Amino acid sequence: MNTYQDLFGLTIFYRRLRGLVIFSTIVLMAPLVVKGGYFMEVLFLCNYYVVLACSWDILAYTGKVNFGHSLFVGAAGYTAAVLNLHLGWGPWLTLPIGGIVAGLFGLFIGTVTLRLRGPYFGGVTFCFAMLLYKLLCVSPKTLGGEEGLTGVSPLMSSLLGNYYFSAIFMLAVVFLLYFVSRSSFGIILRSIGENETASEGSGINTTFYKVAAFTISGTIAGVAGAMYTHIMMNASPAMAHEALGSLVLMMAVVGGMASIIGPIIGGYTLTIINEAFRFMGDLRLLIYTGLVLGMFLVAPKGLYDIFIRVFRRVVVRT
Amino acid sequence: MSALLSIFVLGTIWGAIYSLIAVGFTLILGVAGIVNLAHGAFYMIGAYLAYTFMSILKLNVVLSALLAVAGVAVIGMILDQVGIRPFRENHAYQVVLTLIFGQTFCRQVIYAIYGAHGKSVQNFINGDIELAGMYISYQKLLIICAAIIVVSLLWIFIKKTKIGKSISAVEQNKVASILMGIRYERVYMITMGISAALAAFAGVLASPIIEAEPGMSSFPLFKAFAIVVIGGLGSMGGAIIVSLLLAYSETAVSYLLSANYADMVYLTVMILILVVRPTGILKAGRMN
Numbered sequence: 326m327n328t329y330q331d332l333f334g335l336t337i338f339y340r341r342l343r344g345l346v347i348f349s350t351i352v353l354m355a356p357l358v359v360k361g362g363y364f365m366e367v368l369f370l371c372n373y374y375v376v377l378a379c380s381w382d383i384l385a386y387t388g389k390v391n392f393g394h395s396l397f398v399g400a401a402g403y404t405a406a407v408l409n410l411h412l413g414w415g416p417w418l419t420l421p422i423g424g425i426v427a428g429l430f431g432l433f434i435g436t437v438t439l440r441l442r443g444p445y446f447g448g449v450t451f452c453f454a455m456l457l458y459k460l461l462c463v464s465p466k467t468l469g470g471e472e473g474l475t476g477v478s479p480l481m482s483s484l485l486g487n488y489y490f491s492a493i494f495m496l497a498v499v500f501l502l503y504f505v506s507r508s509s510f511g512i513i514l515r516s517i518g519e520n521e522t523a524s525e526g527s528g529i530n531t532t533f534y535k536v537a538a539f540t541i542s543g544t545i546a547g548v549a550g551a552m553y554t555h556i557m558m559n560a561s562p563a564m565a566h567e568a569l570g571s572l573v574l575m576m577a578v579v580g581g582m583a584s585i586i587g588p589i590i591g592g593y594t595l596t597i598i599n600e601a602f603r604f605m606g607d608l609r610l611l612i613y614t615g616l617v618l619g620m621f622l623v624a625p626k627g628l629y630d631i632f633i634r635v636f637r638r639v640v641v642r643t
Numbered sequence: 644m645s646a647l648l649s650i651f652v653l654g655t656i657w658g659a660i661y662s663l664i665a666v667g668f669t670l671i672l673g674v675a676g677i678v679n680l681a682h683g684a685f686y687m688i689g690a691y692l693a694y695t696f697m698s699i700l701k702l703n704v705v706l707s708a709l710l711a712v713a714g715v716a717v718i719g720m721i722l723d724q725v726g727i728r729p730f731r732e733n734h735a736y737q738v739v740l741t742l743i744f745g746q747t748f749c750r751q752v753i754y755a756i757y758g759a760h761g762k763s764v765q766n767f768i769n770g771d772i773e774l775a776g777m778y779i780s781y782q783k784l785l786i787i788c789a790a791i792i793v794v795s796l797l798w799i800f801i802k803k804t805k806i807g808k809s810i811s812a813v814e815q816n817k818v819a820s821i822l823m824g825i826r827y828e829r830v831y832m833i834t835m836g837i838s839a840a841l842a843a844f845a846g847v848l849a850s851p852i853i854e855a856e857p858g859m860s861s862f863p864l865f866k867a868f869a870i871v872v873i874g875g876l877g878s879m880g881g882a883i884i885v886s887l888l889l890a891y892s893e894t895a896v897s898y899l900l901s902a903n904y905a906d907m908v909y910l911t912v913m914i915l916i917l918v919v920r921p922t923g924i925l926k927a928g929r930m931n
Contacts, residue, residue, distance in 0.1 A: 390735050392680075392742065437914060441921050443876065444678040447738055448868040449917065451680075455865055456910050463903040567861065571746055578739050611751040618748045622726065625736055 341586070345503060348589070349496045356485055365484050371596045372491040373553055376498050378576040378588035380545035383502065384538050385582045386511065387531075388518035389439070390447050391539070393454030394546055394573045396434075397427035399565025400457060401547030406474040406560035411467070416480050420551045427547025428540050435536035442521070454567045461562035473561030480555035487556050494552065498545055503585050514538055518583065579620050581627025590628050645777050650894045656783055656852070658890035659790030660845045661866060665874070665882040666794060667841030668867040673877030674814045674834045675731075678738050681722060681745025683864030685839045689715050689846025690855040691753055694762045704767050712843045719839025720832050727835075728828065746860060754857040761854030786848045793844055794883065797837070810834055814877070862906070869909040873916050 355368060381394050401423030408414045408422060434453055438446040462471050469475075481487045505511050516524045517531050525531050554560045563569070572595070580591025598616060602609040624631050668682050689711050696707030722744060730736040771780040801807035812820040813830045821827055845863070846855075853859070870889060874881025889909050897905040 388735060390738055392738075437917050441917070444672070444734070444738070445872065445917060445921070447678065448865075448872065449913070452865045452869060452910055452913065455861060456907065459903070459906050463901075567746070571742060574739065575743060575747070578743075582735075608755060611755045614743070614747040614751045618743050621740065621743055625730065 342503070344586070345499065349499075352492050352496060353489075355492075356488060362484060365488050367596065367600050369484075369488050369491050369556070370600075371593050372488075372495040373549060374573070374576055374596050375589050375592035376491075376495050376549040377546055377573045378580065378592045379495075379498050379502055379585070380542045380549065381573050382577050382583060382585075382588045383505075383514075383542040383545075384535070385577060386506070386514035386518050387535050387538060388521070389535065389539075390574070391450050391542070391570075392447050392574060393450030393452075393567065393570045394542075395565050395567060395569035396430060396450065396454040396457055397543045397546035398550035398553070398569060399454070399461065399562070400430050401427040401550035402554040402560040402564045403461065403468065403474070404547075405551035405554045406477045407468070409477050409555070410474060415478070416551075416555045419555070420548050423551030423554075424544045424548035427550065428544035431540040431543025432536065435539035439535040439539060440532045451567060451570070454565055454570050458562050458565040458567070461565055469560070471562065473559055473563075475559040477554055477558045477560065479558055480552065491552065491556070494548070499585065499589065506585060510534070510537075515583070575617050575621075579617055579624075579627060581629030584627070584629050587627045587629040590632075594628065646898065648774075648777050650891065650898055652777075652779055652783060654891035654894040655887070656786050656890075657894065658887035659787050660849050661863075661870060661886035661890055662794060662883045663790055663841050663845035663848070664863050665867045665870040665886050666797065666879055667838035667845075669871045669874070669877055669879055669882045670841070671834055671838040672871065673879075674810055675727075675831045676734060677727065677741070677835075678734070678868075679741050679745075679835075679838065680738055680864060681719075681741040681749065682838070682842050682867055683860035683862075684745030684749040685715050685719060685842035686846040686849075686863045687753060687855070687857070687860040688718065688749060689843025690764075690850040690853075690859070691757060691762070691846075692843070693847040693850045694757075694764050694855055697764050698762070708844070708847045711847050712840045715843030715846075716836040716840040720836045723832050723835035728831075731831075746864075750857050750860060757855075757857070759857060761856040763854050764850040766851050782851060786852075789844075789848060793841070797841070800837075806830075806833060866909055869913040872913050873909075875922055 352372075356365065359365065359368060377394060377398070381391060384391050404426045405416075405419035405423040408419045409416075414422075430453075434450060438449045461468060461473075464470055479487075481490055506515075513524070513529055513534050516527075516529070517534060521531055550564060553564070576591035576595045577588045578591070579595060580589065581587025595613075595617070599609075599613055602612055605612060620628070664682065664686060667685075668679065671677050671679050671682075692711035692714050693707060696702045696710050697704065700707075702710070722741070726740050726744065727737055730740075766780075766782050767785055768781045771778045772784070773779075801811055809820065809825045809830050810833065812823070812825055813827050813834075817827060820830075842863075866889070870882055870885045873889075874885040889912075892908050893905040896908055
């Protein structure tokens, strides 16, 4: 991927920016073509998962793999639900506050584990997500216990409004990440991923950049979690379960880690595959996980890498 | 007094099971640098295979335990050779692969075959022994003895046999061991097999005292990770000691407070260790 960028220099920058603009036009125009509540619901889920996968991907630039992304979703979702139910605050307040709470979680876990090399970070994120899940399951009545909290006020009055809110949020995150990845901040993150020792030798405070990336990642995931709570009008412990963290990770990895386009491809592909196999009933998840495992074994660098290769071959030939 | 004794007995049982899991986890981590997130799945498959052989096929206890352990060891070796071998140096790839394989795919396979309901295996042996006014079943003694025997056998295997020595050689210095003519790919495969077998054996031992269900792979995995972090990465003695301490404190907490808080113990301790002494309590240095 990198050699390809080097080869074409700035051209690919504009080509990719043009691609993103086309993509956002399609996303914004989708409700004109797609009718019906179910399909809108699926498209909303796609947007939500793309946001999660993209936010997960920020840290992936540094080569660190986060297994507990659901921690942010759960923490922010519950914050939003509690503020809304007990204090009566609206979505415009609970969404940012949820994001901040999730960001603080990221700051804490990042400060403790990201200063260490080795497998500490991944394992600890895994454990933390499960701890939060366990805590929420046994939580007192104010937090709803195992059933979670219901009756959170809706985000928008209509399904179309929800779709546009999630779509615009998703596009904002994608464009933000796109420009961040090309800023010096993004370049430093990538250099840490390529060779951490060399970056440290060049006078970069790698711990600071890794923790900053993790905090940003958590904040965005938190806002997405709060949004999900408001749209689904409930918060349940399942939001913090590591299964969601694994799902987000699979989306980003199947699409292509540490690229902007990869998580978008992964988010859409996996959500649609997941919905498409609904008719299989009980076997759905088996087929789904089997497909993901197969895709990962065939294309460990992600679907994006395969697209690029095919694209390059076609371009070189013509 | 009897409360103390029951905490001790239950704690020892779980300590034995945790040690088997954690020793396998730390073995493959130390030798090949793989953070094997499929380790919990190996434990789960071990328990389910024990259920299959003992409760469905009605085989002999010893034979079904051997078959279950051997089956999981083969699965581990296949995972190592097919999935991990092409990416021996890429640790991020390995964790993602083992996560997708163990925590999602294996769980769904088990769910598709056995369903979501918990499965329980009948007792290995019946009868009990009276000790200080308390009845301890032979079952519990058997679990403890079996775990002690297996860990000692592993110790002898690594210290005395040729393959075991080559495993510890690769752990200490891979390049030097290659120069000495050790076939390191085979060592990795065997280590993965042993590690998977240990997890499966823990699952077999736990199968009569817990219910096997598709979600059971997560907590052993977290506990193994926490034990290994607290004990020091790659340290087998540390893993055993911390497993026992963890099991005793968990049993005490669930006896005094509630079983729901037992899982907080290891997480709190792990965070403290990471802040204060990231190399673990026993081992000095070697953090990469």
